[in-house]
Amino acid sequence: MKRLITKSLLASIASAICVLAGNASAATVNEYFVDHGDIGIAYEDNELELHYHFEDGFNGVGPEVEFEPNEVYIRVSDAAKLTTTNDLGFLGTTAGDEIWILPQGNTGSSGAGSLGVPFVGLATEELDSTDFISVDLSMTNFNGPGEFALWQFGTFGPNVFFQSVDGISSADNLNLGIGIHDHANFGFTEEGIYEIELTATGNLTGGGTVVDVGTFTFAVGNVAAVPEPGSVAALVSLSLVGACVRRRRKS
Structure with missing residues (x-):
C-alpha cells in the first residue's frame, strides 16, 4: 500500500509540475535586444x-x-x-x-x-x-x-x-x-x-x-x-522537467 501511495504521489507531483511548467513557459517572454x-x-x-x-x-x-x-x-x-x-x-x-x-x-x-x-x-x-x-x-x-x-x-x-x-x-x-x-x-x-x-x-x-x-x-x-x-535560464530549467515540456526544434 505504501508503495502504491508513493507512486500515486509521484504521479500527482509530476502532473502538477507539467501544468506549472506549461503555464510558466507560456508566460515567459524573452527580450531580444x-x-x-x-x-x-x-x-x-x-x-x-x-x-x-x-x-x-x-x-x-x-x-x-x-x-x-x-x-x-x-x-x-x-x-x-x-x-x-x-x-x-x-x-x-x-x-x-x-x-x-x-x-x-x-x-x-x-x-x-x-x-x-x-x-x-x-x-x-x-x-x-x-x-x-x-x-x-x-x-x-x-x-x-x-x-x-x-x-x-x-x-x-x-x-x-x-x-x-x-x-x-x-x-x-x-x-x-x-x-x-x-x-x-x-x-x-x-x-x-x-x-x-x-x-x-x-x-x-x-x-x-x-x-x-x-x-x-x-x-x-x-x-x-x-x-x-523572463530569462533564458527559466526556459532551460523548465526543459529539465521532461516529456511534459515541448522539445525545441532541431536547428
Missing part, C-alpha cells in the same frame, strides 16, 4: 513552422537556440532612432520626422552592430529544395501606435515588401527562395508596442501549399513590454 537573430521557417512532420533562430546564441550569448514567436519580443531601442532627411511615403513620414529603424546592414556607422541593436534576418535555410519551390512571407495583420514597413535599399530606390500605412493587402508579400538568408530594414514611426502577424506559405514541389502563422512583437523606444520578460 542585440546581435544577430533570424525569423526562420522550418518544416517538420509535414508542418511549416515560423520561429526565431539564434545561431550564435540568444543576444550573442550561449548555445544556438530557437524559440516560438510568442516566446520573444524584439527591442527597438532609441539607438535605432533617427531623423529623416527625405519624405518616406511607405512609412507616411516627411523630412524631419523621427523614426526607428533596425537596419538591413550590420557594419558601418549606421549598421546594427555599431548601433548595438538587433540585426534581424529572414531565413529559409532549414528548408530543402526537394520539398519546396519557394515561400511567400506575408504581413496578414498589424497592430501598433504608428506605422511599420519592411524594405530593402535597391539601385533605383527602396524595394518595399510590407507597409501598414495603406492597410493590409495581398501586396504585403515577400517571396523567398529556398535555402536563403537575407536582411531588410524594419522601420517604425512611433514609440510603443507593435504586433505584426506574419503568414508563411510554403509552395511545395509536388503541388499544394503548407501554411503557418505567427505574431512577432516589437517594443519600440523605452516602453515596457507586456508580459514582463
